[in-house]
Amino acid sequence: MxxxxxxxxxxxxxxxxxxxASATELLINGGFENQSFPGTTSYYNVGPSGSSADYSVPAGFGWTVSNGNVDIISYQSYGPAPTDGGKYGLDLVGYGSTGEISESFYTVKGDTYNVSLNYKSNPGVTNPTAAILVNGVAIGSVTGGTDWQTYTNSFVSTGGKVTFALNETYGYANGGVFLDNVSVTGVAGVxxxxxxxxxxxxxxxxxxxxxxxxxxxxxxxx
Missing domain, CATH: 1.10.287 (Helix Hairpins)
Structure with a gap:
């Protein structure tokens, strides 16, 4: 028995x-909501421990800040939010002109993964741009404007662990591309x-x- x-x-x-193995959301906190917000009422500058950022990456953030530092922004100051944007979004540039966030997850070789995100410009800069990367290779880019827009794309995985990243390629004056509702869906690796x-x-x-x-x-x- x-x-x-x-x-x-x-x-x-x-x-x-x-x-x-069924299709699912593979990113943690693509809406940048699930963390404490001890910064100013408008933004919360975060980066790797020991960097020049105001704060270390908070628990619950989900992302690795893999280059520079970034700002979690409050829509009380930087609104309006995109549809389903919640209270917070992200500026890919914190202090300076660059910044990058990334997450890694397991995939199935040959399967297609769908990418979507909302983006616009920090109101203090003009035409900032960011690249969408999979394992360091750009699969697309966005240029922020005055209004929220939606980016969609897909990629076919070579299998195993994949690193998905969003990298500011043009920003300045402590401002860059605003992001929210970042999503990668597909079959999780077994x-x-x-x-x-x-x-x-x-x-x-x-x-x-x-x-x-x-x-x-x-x-x-x-």
Whole structure:
């Protein structure tokens, strides 16, 4: 009975992993909402620990600031927000003229992944531009204007871990492209074959241990 039960657990785990392969949102906090906001009422300048940024990247931000520093902006000062923009957005330039954010996730080789985001210009600068990168290769770019616009694109993955980045290519005077509602959707990568083998071996070990224990109890009872 115990071996059968553990087999059912293993099968359930496999089904659970397979369910994760359905199309899903792969980015954390593409709306820049899920973090504390201890900065000024208008912006919150963040960057890597030890950088010239006012604050380290806060818990819940989800993104790595991989170049320069960036501003989490409040729409109380920099509104209006785009549709479904929430309370906050992001300026890809904090102090200076550059900035970059990135996230990594696992993908399936040959599958198509859809990218979308809202963008506009910081009102203090004209025609700032930013590149959309996948593993360091640009798949597109945006130039901010006075109104919110929507960028959409897609890419076919070569498989494995992918790094998605947004890089300011032209900004100045502590201002750049405003971003919000950044999204990458597709099929999340599943564990490698070696991971499956380790997991099944673990269940087999538990089953064998349970079987031996039940035999010992039966012998002692006799």
């Amino acid at each position: 115990k071996i059968k039960f553990l087999g059912a657990v293993a099968a359930g785990a496999i089904i659970g992993f397979a369910a994760q 564990p490698e074959i070696s991971t499956w083998a380790m997991m099944l071996a673990g269940f087999a070990s538990l089953g064998l241990a349970g079987y031996r224990r039940s035999r010992n109890i039966s012998v002692q009872s006799a």
